[in-house]
Amino acid sequence: MNEGFTPLEGIDLNGNCVLLKIDYLFPTGSYKDRGATVLISKMKEWGVQKVVEDSSGNAGSAIAAYCAKTGIECDIYVPQYTSPGKLVQIQAYGATLKRVKGSRERTAEKAMEAASKIPYASHCWNPFFLHGTKTFAFEVWEQMDWRAPDTLVLPIGHGTLFLGAYMGFKELKEAGRIKRIPKLVGVQSASCAPLYQAFKKGWKETKQIEKRETIAEGIAIAEPVRGKQILEAIRDTDGEILAVTENEIGVALKEMGRKGHFIEPTSAATIAGLKKYLGKKRHKETVVSTLTGMGLKSAGKML
Ligand SMILES: Cc1ncc(COP(=O)(O)O)c(C=O)c1O
The missing domain is CATH 3.40.50.1100 (Rossmann fold)
Known part of the structure; x- marks a missing residue:
């Protein structure tokens, strides 16, 4: 359906310039x-x-x-x-x-x-789904004039975009096209954060968590099927996982609306995590993130 090659847009967030892949512009309104x-x-x-x-x-x-x-x-x-x-x-x-x-x-x-x-x-x-999400990496690389960013901030539920991006950049490195796989920073909702918990505790796999309701329905995954693979990817790239509260998601949702992007709360969770990450980023670090889902899909939940 002529999908792919979504815009990579520079925006100002808390005085930092970041690049956002506008993936809600896919035919069905999400990066899926x-x-x-x-x-x-x-x-x-x-x-x-x-x-x-x-x-x-x-x-x-x-x-x-x-x-x-x-x-x-x-x-x-x-x-x-x-x-x-x-x-x-x-x-x-x-x-x-x-x-x-x-x-x-x-x-x-x-x-x-x-x-x-x-x-x-x-x-x-x-696995064929992940071979599709790899295109995120290839597009970012091409749109940045054949360079990889220093860091990627991406949402994690089951981690299909996260792992696809990791695999894509890994293939680029193995092909000698980039020197380093970007640092992978994952974002989870604090109400459902099995990978955040496992990462913080240094576990190799996720364990059962107490799941609370979250407006970020797309990442409300208590038992990610590729948890071990995700944790390995994070450690391989010196990355980390951040957890964001319902309030932080709500604030990010409004803020993105005011910047002209009507996104769904799941995508706003990524932005809330991105804002946290930007507070500690290095001066010249290039950071890429994404807007994964269109706001109209879950407008009812935002009232
Ligand atoms: C809009 C949106 N963003 C992010 C995600 C998270 O994707 P994944 O579960 O593959 O990590 C989802 C999953 O449904 C989603 O709908």
Whole structure:
């Protein structure tokens, strides 16, 4: 769908110049199209006729859209609390919507059961999704005149953008195109921060956490399936994880609106984390972050 090559826009944040990848400008309004286009193209190549996926909403919308484009039938499982905008969007693409009572984890269980019979187009488990999100790295590199930034500040739920960016820059380094993989800084909501906890405690894997409600529904992931891989990527790049409060997310959401960017709260969480990081960045450090999701998708939650 001509997706990709989203703008890399310079903005001023607390007196710092940062570069933001405007990924809410994808066809379905979120960066998930990066992964969905590769994964569903692969499914098409394999002759798959129907898929199942579970999501907090945006990955479900992206998979549903690319399935519509390629003529693959799909069932999308989402938690009941998913924003109405995303529910309408999934159905508009002709997908069958399955709303599941309870947590995001319960939704994943239900999709897994269905996946014992139907191919699983999971953005978390299926590696082809990550090979799509790698394009984030390649685009940033090209837009910065074939250079890598010093630091990337990205959201982490299941970490599909985070890991894709890591893999993309790692491939560029292995190909001799850049000297160093950028420092990877992840952002989680303090209400649901299993990776923040594991990083702070020096653990290799995540452990069970007490999850509270958060307006950042896209990153409310208590059991990230690639937690170990994410922690390794952070340590490999001397990175870190930051946690942001509901109040900080709300402030960032308003601030970005005043700068002309209507984003969803999940994306505002990234900006709240970015602001924290900027407080300690080095003088000439180049920092790239992103706006991952369009505000209209969850406008109801912002009232
Ligand atoms: C708008 C938005 N940003 C960020 C994320 C986080 O992505 P991931 O779970 O792959 O880390 C999501 C996930 O649904 C999202 O919808």
